[in-house]
Amino acid sequence: MGALSATRIEFPFVVPILRHHWDDSAALNAALRDAILAQEGRSPGTRKSNAGGWQSTQDFLQWTGEAGRTLAGRMVEAVNHATAKLLDGFGTATAASARFSWKLAIWANVNRRGDYNKVHLHPGATWSGVYYVDAGDPPPAAAPDAGRLSLLDPMPAALMSFLAGLVRVTLEVAPADGLMVLFPSYLPHMVHPYAGERPRISIAFNAHKEPYP
Numbered sequence: 001m002g003a004l005s006a007t008r009i010e011f012p013f014v015v016p017i018l019r020h021h022w023d024d025s026a027a028l029n030a031a032l033r034d035a036i037l038a039q040e041g042r043s044p045g046t047r048k049s050n051a052g053g054w055q056s057t058q059d060f061l062q063w064t065g066e067a068g069r070t071l072a073g074r075m076v077e078a079v080n081h082a083t084a085k086l087l088d089g090f091g092t093a094t095a096a097s098a099r100f101s102w103k104l105a106i107w108a109n110v111n112r113r114g115d116y117n118k119v120h121l122h123p124g125a126t127w128s129g130v131y132y133v134d135a136g137d138p139p140p141a142a143a144p145d146a147g148r149l150s151l152l153d154p155m156p157a158a159l160m161s162f163l164a165g166l167v168r169v170t171l172e173v174a175p176a177d178g179l180m181v182l183f184p185s186y187l188p189h190m191v192h193p194y195a196g197e198r199p200r201i202s203i204a205f206n207a208h209k210e211p212y213p
Helices: 026-042 065-089 157-161
Strands: 018-021 101-111 116-120 127-134 149-152 170-173 179-184 189-191 200-210
Touching: 018 065, 026 065, 026 101, 026 127, 026 200, 065 101, 065 127, 065 179, 065 200
Parallel strands: none
Antiparallel strands: 018 179, 101 200, 116 189, 127 179, 127 200, 149 170, 149 189
């Protein structure tokens, strides 16, 4: 047996990512879809990381009614769960720290053929996430990453210098109706150009820990 056979490799710097599919979401998604497409017809929206497509302003809860409030509750539930698990993993979880107070910022996105989101992050927040109301059409065989969310290694030098091409530096997430993805707000991410005909509808959000940071 070699001298190093029992020696472990440590992974001290973690990037926590939660993926959860909310069951029984068909009725909720239908209500959200109708509200979002109606708002798209009323409002020019805003442009930030989106190249093409439509992004709402952050008054989401004002025009989504009960459906929006239900989804916001699920966002808080996911954020609390991820925070508690993360702190428990570090041995720092307490009854007080596992249930922070959160301020949510929520907005909707509608992407059609060719629309995408450039690489960006969400400064000034703790957790960020996306919920897929309607994943749209599946990607074509010629472009399997079309419409996918790409989460990028926050240490970009690894791409060029550390076992380049062998160690994963991205996590590709395929959209699915009812899927919620949660990640730290410092994590760079992007959305590949969508290639479907049916609108792809998602809802993005930030959760700010109060007091921040």
